[in-house]
Amino acid sequence: MTTVSDALDQRTDDDNEALLVVDDLRTHFEVPAGSVKAVDGVSFSLARGRTLGVVGESGSGKTVLSRSVMGLNVASNAHSTGSVLYDGQELIGRPIKQMKDLWGVEMAMVFQDPMTSLNPVVKVGRQLTEHMRHHLQISKSEARELAVELLRSVRIPEPDERFGNYPHQLSGGMRQRVSIAIALACSPKLLFADEPTTALDVTVQHQILNLLGQQQQERGMTMILVTHDLGVVAGRADEIAVMYAGKVVEKAPTETLFAEMHHPYTQALLWSIPKTSNPKHTRLSAISGRPPDLINPPSGCKFSPRCPYAQNRCHEEEPILAKGVGPDHTFACHFPVGSPASQEAFDRNLEAGLPQTLAAAGRIGATEDLPDESWQ
Amino acid sequence: MAGSGNAHMRGVNDTLLQVDDLTVEFPLGGDRIVHAVSGISFDIAKGETLGLVGESGCGKSTTGRAILQLPSPTSGSVVLNGEDLTALDPASMRSHRTDIQMIFQDPISSLNPRRSVGDVVAEPLHVWGPKDKDQQWKLVARMLDAVGIDPDVARHKYPHEFSGGQCQRISIARALVLEPELIICDEPVSALDVSVQAQILNLLEDLKEEYGLTLVFIAHDLAVVKNISDRVVVMYLGKMCEMSESDELYAHPAHPYTELLLESSPIPDPTVEIDSEMIAGGELPSPINPPSGCRFRTRCDRADDICSTDEPMMRRVSDDHYVACHHPLVPVEEVTVDIS
Numbered sequence: 001m002t003t004v005s006d007a008l009d010q011r012t013d014d015d016n017e018a019l020l021v022v023d024d025l026r027t028h029f030e031v032p033a034g035s036v037k038a039v040d041g042v043s044f045s046l047a048r049g050r051t052l053g054v055v056g057e058s059g060s061g062k063t064v065l066s067r068s069v070m071g072l073n074v075a076s077n078a079h080s081t082g083s084v085l086y087d088g089q090e091l092i093g094r095p096i097k098q099m100k101d102l103w104g105v106e107m108a109m110v111f112q113d114p115m116t117s118l119n120p121v122v123k124v125g126r127q128l129t130e131h132m133r134h135h136l137q138i139s140k141s142e143a144r145e146l147a148v149e150l151l152r153s154v155r156i157p158e159p160d161e162r163f164g165n166y167p168h169q170l171s172g173g174m175r176q177r178v179s180i181a182i183a184l185a186c187s188p189k190l191l192f193a194d195e196p197t198t199a200l201d202v203t204v205q206h207q208i209l210n211l212l213g214q215q216q217q218e219r220g221m222t223m224i225l226v227t228h229d230l231g232v233v234a235g236r237a238d239e240i241a242v243m244y245a246g247k248v249v250e251k252a253p254t255e256t257l258f259a260e261m262h263h264p265y266t267q268a269l270l271w272s273i274p275k276t277s278n279p280k281h282t283r284l285s286a287i288s289g290r291p292p293d294l295i296n297p298p299s300g301c302k303f304s305p306r307c308p309y310a311q312n313r314c315h316e317e318e319p320i321l322a323k324g325v326g327p328d329h330t331f332a333c334h335f336p337v338g339s340p341a342s343q344e345a346f347d348r349n350l351e352a353g354l355p356q357t358l359a360a361a362g363r364i365g366a367t368e369d370l371p372d373e374s375w376q
Numbered sequence: 377m378a379g380s381g382n383a384h385m386r387g388v389n390d391t392l393l394q395v396d397d398l399t400v401e402f403p404l405g406g407d408r409i410v411h412a413v414s415g416i417s418f419d420i421a422k423g424e425t426l427g428l429v430g431e432s433g434c435g436k437s438t439t440g441r442a443i444l445q446l447p448s449p450t451s452g453s454v455v456l457n458g459e460d461l462t463a464l465d466p467a468s469m470r471s472h473r474t475d476i477q478m479i480f481q482d483p484i485s486s487l488n489p490r491r492s493v494g495d496v497v498a499e500p501l502h503v504w505g506p507k508d509k510d511q512q513w514k515l516v517a518r519m520l521d522a523v524g525i526d527p528d529v530a531r532h533k534y535p536h537e538f539s540g541g542q543c544q545r546i547s548i549a550r551a552l553v554l555e556p557e558l559i560i561c562d563e564p565v566s567a568l569d570v571s572v573q574a575q576i577l578n579l580l581e582d583l584k585e586e587y588g589l590t591l592v593f594i595a596h597d598l599a600v601v602k603n604i605s606d607r608v609v610v611m612y613l614g615k616m617c618e619m620s621e622s623d624e625l626y627a628h629p630a631h632p633y634t635e636l637l638l639e640s641s642p643i644p645d646p647t648v649e650i651d652s653e654m655i656a657g658g659e660l661p662s663p664i665n666p667p668s669g670c671r672f673r674t675r676c677d678r679a680d681d682i683c684s685t686d687e688p689m690m691r692r693v694s695d696d697h698y699v700a701c702h703h704p705l706v707p708v709e710e711v712t713v714d715i716s
């Protein structure tokens with residue numbers, strides 16, 4: 001699929017300017033046991049019209065990151081610091097009332113579960129028109145006309161008829177189309193799609209992702225696509241940020257990330273995906289254990305208890321982001337994948353029988369590969 | 377018959393389970409009927425894994441539950457070790473419940489939240505296992521250990537204290553504790569992250585080896601199904617489209633629906649071009665009024681007149697590869713008989 005960036009070859013300097021600049025963003029939640037560092041120092045910038053994929057396991061902070069940028073972390077125990085510049089304006093510290101003016105019109109979100117954004121007891125047509133009339137100065141009949149048009153554009157068959165349906169009368173895929181229509185209703189410039197297809201069938205997933213891509217192109221939107229599956233963003237994002245334990249551990253243009261990944265976690269995520277090109281019963285290379293406790297994360301590199309390459313240095317010293325291949329590639333690792341040092345580290349661990357290294361090499365079963373379960 | 381024929385049945389002598397012309401209908405009142413499963417047939421040899429793949433609502437779970445007689449099918453037979461389960465009275469069926477176990481998609485809600493993990497896994501033993509508590513715990517501990525959960529740590533904890541992947545391990549332990557011959561896995565990894573999914577798939581392969589299990593593995597992700605299955609049945613709206621040995625199915629898909637599923641599967645490689653044309657048209661027709669002839673015809677770009685009048689029957693593509701389509705993507709042997 002061609003992404004919008006291809007179409008923007010002759011963009012002006014003005015267009016080239018980033019729509020979103022996030023700097024050292026931290027969102028922590030205060031709970032009785034301590035402070036949950038859900039997002040812990042994330043920085044990136046995103047140019048207009050481009051798609052950023054955010055990838056990581058459950059609990060890595062993808063949703064909290066998106067919600068922090070949008071100012072949707074309204075829980076009283078949440079606290080965000082750092083900077084989020086949207087179109088040149090600082091959003092961190094803005095009162096919620098002012099943030100609300102941006103929602104829908106400037107930035108919008110499509111959630112994993114469409115029922116998060118749909119009201120089960122209100123007909124879908126009315127949900128759309130009310131949303132539009134709230135933000136746009138239009139009459140009831142204009143709103144209805146626009147709403148039907150919007151339902152048609154997200155490819156809902158017989159939109160006039162569907163206008164009068166309640167959400168439960170629609171299939172999961174159709175509901176997600178409606179919530180996309182609502183997110184697009186006021187033509188936002190920035191769209192967050194947080195696992196928009198995780199709950200859907202592969203065929204419907206494929207269509208919804210195509211729909212998002214097509215709408216993005218037509219509208220010149222900037223998009224942040226959140227998923228746990230590298231396969232979902234492979235052909236659809238311009239660049240990818242891989243998150244682990246609240247931090248971006250690697251970020252690169254999509255082709256670079258796949259061709260020259262430097263971070264062991266990125267590699268582990270890729271290797272754990274079954275592929276139709278492999279023969280049946282191919283042993284999967286699983287990542288051992290699970291993501292760390294974000295209240296008391298491990299010292300040094302947060303991936304070290306699970307990393308097949310981990311050495312003593314990794315347990316002591318946290319790696320900082322360094323430049324990888326080309327100007328837009330960054331990663332945080334002491335033994336980047338593909339370097340001679342990493343090969344040595346891997347072999348050493350294999351020799352020593354480190355369980356996660358054996359598991360990565362496909363040598364041992366999943367029954368033995370849980371060396372460090374973090375029991376609460 | 378309404379189904380898609382049975383040319384693909386093997387009749388081998390190490391068959392564990394044979395499902396013949398399985399039909400499950402749910403009356404909705406009036407004369408409306410949900411045709412959830414309409415004439416599905418397959419056989420599974422001992423130690424084999426059969427994958428059942430298709431979109432949500434195509435009848436995969438209903439097929440799985442009908443094997444367990446939950447509820448028992450409207451018609452057709454389910455023969456386990458030579459015995460037709462559909463002919464058994466409820467009491468005799470109960471005695472067979474130790475032979476077949478099921479694990480479900482949502483690992484957390486399929487475990488009773490008010491019981492400790494030790495009790496949850498021991499639950500099936502209360503009815504069918506040894507009555508002695510110590511003996512029960514020994515079995516439970518062995519199974520928890522086998523699925524990679526520390527028995528002593530987990531025993532007095534509750535399901536909500538575990539992650540989704542750990543809860544799925546616990547439900548696998550519960551399914552194993554009666555040492556069943558057959559486990560029906562209904563989308564056991566669909567709700568899990570790719571990383572946890574890989575752990576669970578490896579675990580199932582290991583346990584299968586260790587305990588000589590036979591598996592029915594239900595999923596909608598073709599890559600997952602291929603990885604774990606020896607043979608795959610592709611289902612659409614209550615019907616069989618294609619049945620094949622797994623590697624062959626992916627190398628030479630014969631049914632247009634199988635091809636659609638394959639094209640929709642995300643590929644973790646940005647150099648592979650995505651077919652971005654497919655934006656609409658993915659809705660499954662209603663199982664109350666399924667299309668005549670081939671049920672896939674409303675979404676098939678090869679459909680012609682015969683597809684709306686005649687139901688396609690299973691025809692042979694090659695050894696252990698059969699397809700039910702009038703215009704398959706690869707050549708098939710011409711049908712000789714078609715006794716409807």
Ligand SMILES: Nc1ncnc2c1ncn2[C@@H]1O[C@H](COP(=O)(O)OP(=O)(O)OP(=O)(O)O)[C@@H](O)[C@H]1O
Binds near residue numbers: 029031060061
């Ligand atoms: N209100 C809250 N109070 C305390 N902790 C929270 C709160 N909201 C989120 N967290 C924690 O923040 C961390 C990151 O959560 P987040 O939802 O961003 O993960 P995610 O990457 O989106 O995961 P998933 O793939 O499961 O959606 C988790 O450990 C979560 O438990």
Ligand SMILES: Nc1ncnc2c1ncn2[C@@H]1O[C@H](COP(=O)(O)OP(=O)(O)O)[C@@H](O)[C@H]1O
Binds near residue numbers: 432433437
């Ligand atoms: N108890 C029931 N009553 C009525 N319809 C049902 C019942 N159970 C399942 N169905 C219908 O049968 C069809 C197949 O369902 P199911 O087997 O759950 O599909 P899958 O598991 O492939 O997603 C669906 O249309 C579903 O709505």
Ligand code: SF4
Binds near residue numbers: 310314319333334
């Ligand atoms: S710093 Fe060490 S532990 Fe962390 S990812 Fe790199 S090799 Fe692994």
Ligand code: SF4
Binds near residue numbers: 632677
């Ligand atoms: S070609 Fe005809 S029989 Fe074959 S799948 Fe398409 S509609 Fe069905």
Ligand SMILES: [Mg+2]
Binds near residue numbers: 062063064195
């Ligand atoms: Mg999330």
Ligand SMILES: [Mg+2]
Binds near residue numbers: 436438
């Ligand atoms: Mg199901």
